[in-house]
Amino acid sequence: FITTKGGKLSCSKIIHLIHNDSVKNQVSKVLRECELRMYKSVAFPAIGTGQAGQSPAKVANDMLDAIVEFASKKSVQHLKKIRIVIFQVNMLQDFTESLKKRDYSDPPTTGSWISTFKCNRKRPTDTKKPMVLEKKVYLATFQICGESQKNVDAAESWINNLISKEQLENSISDELIENFDEKQIDALADLQRKKLVSIELENKLSPPHIKISGLSRDVCCVYVEVQKIIQKIKDTQEERSKAELVYNLVEWKYPGSNDSFVSFDKLTNMHLEDAKIAKRPHLVVKINKKNYKVDLNTLQATDDQGKTINIQRMPKNEGKL
Numbered sequence: 001f002i003t004t005k006g007g008k009l010s011c012s013k014i015i016h017l018i019h020n021d022s023v024k025n026q027v028s029k030v031l032r033e034c035e036l037r038m039y040k041s042v043a044f045p046a047i048g049t050g051q052a053g054q055s056p057a058k059v060a061n062d063m064l065d066a067i068v069e070f071a072s073k074k075s076v077q078h079l080k081k082i083r084i085v086i087f088q089v090n091m092l093q094d095f096t097e098s099l100k101k102r103d104y105s106d107p108p109t110t111g112s113w114i115s116t117f118k119c120n121r122k123r124p125t126d127t128k129k130p131m132v133l134e135k136k137v138y139l140a141t142f143q144i145c146g147e148s149q150k151n152v153d154a155a156e157s158w159i160n161n162l163i164s165k166e167q168l169e170n171s172i173s174d175e176l177i178e179n180f181d182e183k184q185i186d187a188l189a190d191l192q193r194k195k196l197v198s199i200e201l202e203n204k205l206s207p208p209h210i211k212i213s214g215l216s217r218d219v220c221c222v223y224v225e226v227q228k229i230i231q232k233i234k235d236t237q238e239e240r241s242k243a244e245l246v247y248n249l250v251e252w253k254y255p256g257s258n259d260s261f262v263s264f265d266k267l268t269n270m271h272l273e274d275a276k277i278a279k280r281p282h283l284v285v286k287i288n289k290k291n292y293k294v295d296l297n298t299l300q301a302t303d304d305q306g307k308t309i310n311i312q313r314m315p316k317n318e319g320k321l
Contacts, residue, residue, distance in 0.1 A: 001018065002015075003015050012039075015033065022062075023054065024062040027047065034078075040080050042081075045087075046060075046063075046085075056095075057097070057098070060094045064099065067082055089147075095145070096145050142156075166215055166216055168215070168219040171209050172212075174208070176230050176234055179237075180203070195215075195221060196215040200213075212226070239270075243267050247266045249316055250273055250315045252272045252273065252313055254292075254311045255310065268285050271285070276313070281297065282294060285301070287301065290304070292309070299312065299313060
């Protein structure tokens with residue numbers, strides 16, 4: 001093909017095709033050229049239906065097949081709108097029927113005036129920050145067929161407005177986001193998979209924040225779930241702080257080797273002390289990966305096989321508890 005300037009036409013470039021029996025191949029080449037040159041839109045006539053005498057129905061199928069295959073490629077970034085302009089009213093039916101018989105359960109397709117445009121549900125985060133959420137996004141493609149460009153543009157505008165009304169963006173700012181580890185990142189990724197949202201994690205801001213965008217109902221749902229994740233981190237930190245405080249006041253121990261005693265970990269130490277203060281009779285704890293039922297009155301611990309050991313409670317600051 002040969003590319004020239006648009007001249008007096010309302011376009012920047014004109015791509016002149018050399019006749020070829022393979023309409024699909026010609027359309028594919030033009031689409032690749034448009035993407036390569038970063039064109040945002042392109043308009044086709046019904047190629048081959050003039051002097052070439054090809055069947056309009058076959059041309060419709062070939063052109064739409066080429067557009068479908070092109071739109072399905074993940075590498076497409078620049079070309080957003082593809083039009084097929086039909087001047088003969090009777091030929092419009094062939095293109096309309098070609099559209100109707102296609103199965104669009106799989107992602108994308110395009111074609112217009114069949115006019116089509118890609119509706120992107122907010123592109124996912126592709127951030128290069130230390131914590132990254134990746135999401136596969138399928139583009140929804142709308143195909144609009146009308147008797148005039150005015151009707152097509154009006155339908156496109158109506159759909160765009162409808163989409164905009166269904167979109168919502170919300171942000172959560174909290175210092176605790178900086179403490180997100182692999183477990184929390186996996187939880188966010190799982191929310192992205194289950195809901196029609198994109199989650200952007202920006203942990204280098206002060207305070208760090210999480211941006212949630214997508215369908216309104218899903219954004220609201222995910223917002224609540226993220227708040228729960230943050231609250232869980234907060235509760236964990238508070239528990240550890242309390243455990244540290246209790247450990248400074250009292251220390252619980254179990255038998256080790258050579259008649260020595262080993263300190264429980266700080267969380268178990270706190271749980272034992274809380275249970276004693278609450279006057280609970282028993283508490284199940286782990287000692288060397290085995291479950292033991294501790295009698296908080298006799299300070300004896302019994303495992304599942306009936307073996308009993310003595311444990312110790314050693315106050316560090318008598319009178320302060």
